[in-house]
Amino acid sequence: MTRNIADIRRDYEGGRLDTSLTPDEPFSLFDEWFTLALDSDESDGNAMTLSTVDSQGRPHSRVVLLKDFDENGMVFFTNYHSHKGSELNNVPYAALTFWWPSLSRQVRIEGRTEQVSTQESDEYFSSRPRGSQLGAWIATQSVVIPDRNWIEERQKRFEQAYEGQEIPRPIHWGGYRVIPDMMEFWQGQPSRLHDRIRYERRDGEPWKRFRLAP
Structure with a gap:
């Protein structure tokens, strides 16, 4: 590597995040931040890193898309037989990370899944473009395949099978909801003196919030 990555620097700028000005629960603050993130980056503002744990305790992370959220949790969709699906079936807990560089903001979320x-x-499957609907049938997600031709041949077969027909949702494809018990909001500030506000709750109790050191 010809470039010294240790010398890469960025000085963050952002509005102050004051505990006294934050709501008692985290979802309205997330809604505010998420709306700004979509305004800033409509295409990828809903991208989030999903982290799961396998039966050996090894963590695994990948980027997925947030497709819905409310006070009950954050929803994404996937193949239930994929690696992440198998991991969530064995260990039903996950962590989500949103990073919005143009806003110097990060949100971390942890909780159980269902x-x-x-x-x-x-309902969500029926709203997807037809190509994406076919993709849920074509791709046996996470399995080893011989080459790209394997996918293209399956694509042809499924296109023919469903030509002129409505495409049903595969039983192995659907959504997961991450039900938060922790949500942390990070606002970048100059000199690495960042603002961090964490919300936590246990067993259905009211949310508690804390200010954390940068």
């Missing part, structure tokens, strides 16, 4: 209802998965 599959969303069949109705929720059906």
